[in-house]
Amino acid sequence: MVLRRNEHDGSALRASPEVVLSNSAAVDLVNLGGSWRRCQERYRFDRGGKPYVTALSAREIGEQREPFNGNLVTIQNELEFVHSTLQAASFCASFSDMAGIILHYQADKSADPYLEIERPGAIWAEGVAGTNGVGTCVVERRPTMVIGRDHFFREYASLSCIAAPVLSAETEMIGVLNVTTANPDVTTETFSLVANIAIRTAERLSNQLFLDRFRQNTILKIGNGDRTILLALDGDQRIVGANRGARDCFGWRGDARPERDLWSIFERDKGVIDGFASADHLKGLRRLDNHLTCDATILHRERKAPGHPAAKPPSPLPKPEKRLSVARPRAEALTIEKCLGPDPKMQAQARLLRRVAGSSLPILLLGETGVGKDTLAKVLHSQGERRDKPFVAFNCAAVPESLIDSELFGYGVGAFTGAKREGNIGRLQQADGGTLFLDEIGDMPLSLQTRLLRVLESGEISPLGSAKLEHINVDVIAATNNDVGKAVAEGRFRQDLYYRLAGVVVELQPLRERPDLVDIAHALLASEADAPPARLGDDAMAALVRHPWPGNVRELKFVLRRARHVCENGVITAQDLFLPSKLPPVSPTRTTDGAPDLDLSLQDAECKVIVKTLAVFGGDVNKAAQALNMSRATLYRKIRLHKLGSQKVIN
Numbered sequence: 310m311v312l313r314r315n316e317h318d319g320s321a322l323r324a325s326p327e328v329v330l331s332n333s334a335a336v337d338l339v340n341l342g343g344s345w346r347r348c349q350e351r352y353r354f355d356r357g358g359k360p361y362v363t364a365l366s367a368r369e370i371g372e373q374r375e376p377f378n379g380n381l382v383t384i385q386n387e388l389e390f391v392h393s394t395l396q397a398a399s400f401c402a403s404f405s406d407m408a409g410i411i412l413h414y415q416a417d418k419s420a421d422p423y424l425e426i427e428r429p430g431a432i433w434a435e436g437v438a439g440t441n442g443v444g445t446c447v448v449e450r451r452p453t454m455v456i457g458r459d460h461f462f463r464e465y466a467s468l469s470c471i472a473a474p475v476l477s478a479e480t481e482m483i484g485v486l487n488v489t490t491a492n493p494d495v496t497t498e499t500f501s502l503v504a505n506i507a508i509r510t511a512e513r514l515s516n517q518l519f520l521d522r523f524r525q526n527t528i529l530k531i532g533n534g535d536r537t538i539l540l541a542l543d544g545d546q547r548i549v550g551a552n553r554g555a556r557d558c559f560g561w562r563g564d565a566r567p568e569r570d571l572w573s574i575f576e577r578d579k580g581v582i583d584g585f586a587s588a589d590h591l592k593g594l595r596r597l598d599n600h601l602t603c604d605a606t607i608l609h610r611e612r613k614a615p616g617h618p619a620a621k622p623p624s625p626l627p628k629p630e631k632r633l634s635v636a637r638p639r640a641e642a643l644t645i646e647k648c649l650g651p652d653p654k655m656q657a658q659a660r661l662l663r664r665v666a667g668s669s670l671p672i673l674l675l676g677e678t679g680v681g682k683d684t685l686a687k688v689l690h691s692q693g694e695r696r697d698k699p700f701v702a703f704n705c706a707a708v709p710e711s712l713i714d715s716e717l718f719g720y721g722v723g724a725f726t727g728a729k730r731e732g733n734i735g736r737l738q739q740a741d742g743g744t745l746f747l748d749e750i751g752d753m754p755l756s757l758q759t760r761l762l763r764v765l766e767s768g769e770i771s772p773l774g775s776a777k778l779e780h781i782n783v784d785v786i787a788a789t790n791n792d793v794g795k796a797v798a799e800g801r802f803r804q805d806l807y808y809r810l811a812g813v814v815v816e817l818q819p820l821r822e823r824p825d826l827v828d829i830a831h832a833l834l835a836s837e838a839d840a841p842p843a844r845l846g847d848d849a850m851a852a853l854v855r856h857p858w859p860g861n862v863r864e865l866k867f868v869l870r871r872a873r874h875v876c877e878n879g880v881i882t883a884q885d886l887f888l889p890s891k892l893p894p895v896s897p898t899r900t901t902d903g904a905p906d907l908d909l910s911l912q913d914a915e916c917k918v919i920v921k922t923l924a925v926f927g928g929d930v931n932k933a934a935q936a937l938n939m940s941r942a943t944l945y946r947k948i949r950l951h952k953l954g955s956q957k958v959i960n
């Protein structure tokens with residue numbers, strides 16, 4: 310992809326207006342001159358003045374998000390994906406609507422606090438915030454890069470961002486995917502790469518929205534990556550939807566509804582028609598206009614509503630041939646037991662959680678980032694007695710300190726300047742009768758810890774500026790990946806609040822220690838209904854076991870997601886995972902004089918890898934040795950060395 314950039318004001322990229330990323334399609338970035346003119350002439354902004362910073366309340370954000378509620382998971386998945394890819398360069402990622410309002414956001418807690426101004430509810434419309442990625446992209450409807458002083462207001466000169474349009478299934482622009490950093494050390498090269506990733510992610514999100522919209526139809530996919538062509542077909546093989554890639558390719562840009570027969574574009578060849586009915590991969594589709602041939606994949610087939618007459622069979626009738634497709638295993642619902650894994654210690658914890666379910670005992674979930682604390686909290690709610698009541702999550706780290714009070718406890722009529730006239734219902738009241746999930750509780754400021762404790766102890770709440778006491782009845786689940794014990798010892802976390810929250814404490818295992826790592830991978834592959842089916846090859850399973858997974862299940866999810874799209878014939882190999890080949894870094898054990906004992910640590914790591922690999926291959930030494938890249942004899946020697954005789958071994 311080639312990015313052509315029209316500079317406006319002295320930014321880091323001025324010296325290189327054309328940033329070559331690869332030799333494929335060219336993307337014209339917005340010329341910011343037009344936006345600057347609008348700022349001066351239409352909005353009459355003063356560069357050195359203060360932008361009118363404003364943000365929506367939680368309820369308003371909820372209302373603004375409504376049109377996208379059906380696509381929430383898709384949007385969040387893409388944001389998580391782009392954020393996890395770019396977080397090393399301190400980028401946050403957001404999705405905004407066409408009013409320039411940020412609706413969803415992904416950022417690292419440790420990211421620059423300045424990025425807080427990018428959180429949900431923030432309004433980045435160009436007429437409010439001047440030239441900026443989101444607002445200018447909304448006006449120009451093209452990818453927009455705004456670096457440092459390219460922002461109209463000097464106030465935003467420390468921010469750099471790239472925004473790209475997100476399209477509906479009908480290829481109307483419906484929002485903006487934006488990535489922003491306040492890191493001054495990001496180089497031109499990194500920026501070029503980030504721009505590429507952001508633009509591709511916006512295209513993939515648009516494609517995913519297309520798949521969401523046409524999930525009942527047959528989907529024909531041609532090509533890969535950002536130029537993917539997607540066609541949605543009805544049972545008569547009429548095209549009922551086409552993504553931007555398809556419209557560009559076939560020259561239908563102006564057609565609101567590109568309805569036409571598939572066979573008015575491709576040659577109606579018997580082999581292809583037979584293949585269409587019986588296989589998931591079509592070879593040699595020939596275009597009628599230019600006679601070029603291509604291969605295609607059928608992502609899924611039309612689903613008929615009950616009572617709907619069956620689709621007309623394609624002619625000639627399909628033969629009952631053996632399907633070439635990769636079988637898609639059924640995704641099973643998560644349970645408390647599955648969330649915790651089969652390790653006997655964890656199963657004991659699962660039994661404990663089942664026993665206390667419905668007892669209103671507070672639960673504290675601990676564990677590294679991405680291990681599934683949030684997921685377990687939702688499962689606990691959905692399997693408890695309050696499942697028909699609200700589950701309300703509140704992330705203590707994602708809300709600025711100044712807003713936690715009003716967001717969590719709400720406020721009464723006219724509580725403070727700028728408050729909404731009718732007041733605001735806090736999360737605690739929203740959760741009344743149900744479950745309140747306090748995520749990242751370790752990040753709650755001390756002053757608010759006192760208030761929270763009082764509310765939890767008394768069951769009464771008096772919203773800011775209101776004299777009225779309200780009774781609330783909530784089950785509380787809290788979670789953190791911080792060391793709360795240490796925070797208590799250092800006086801950063803109130804001990805009495807810790808005891809109030811820690812009725813039952815469960816620590817989730819890091820993924821690298823879970824014996825069911827490969828089962829989780831299989832389950833994740835089965836869970837994305839609209840993605841192409843894929844299964845793990847033996848070498849991929851071994852590679853999964855060897856990797857240390859610092860981002861835990863979240864990282865695994867994205868690695869598999871990428872692999873599913875790059876693999877050939879639906880079989881994921883170790884190469885498709887793009888994992889580093891080194892052995893996992895291990896936390897060294899200590900010798901008696903306190904120095905790290907690297908030898909022991911490595912042995913420990915080796916032992917764990919062997920145990921897991923044998924488990925993955927059901928104890929088959931041949932396969933395990935192959936996967937570990939060692940001879941059978943060496944593996945036997947190591948099994949003896951590590952005293953793994955009790956492991957299931959098939960000779």
Ligand SMILES: Nc1ncnc2c1ncn2[C@@H]1O[C@H](COP(=O)(O)OP(=O)(O)OP(=O)(O)O)[C@@H](O)[C@H]1O
Nearest residue numbers: 647648677678679680681682683684685790862863
């Ligand atoms: N047992 C599981 N099976 C399948 N997917 C899971 C499982 N546990 C977690 N996930 C997925 O992994 C991702 C991260 O999970 P989750 O958000 O629950 O982790 P977390 O511990 O709360 O992370 P953080 O501390 O960063 O908030 C989510 O996309 C979730 O759907």
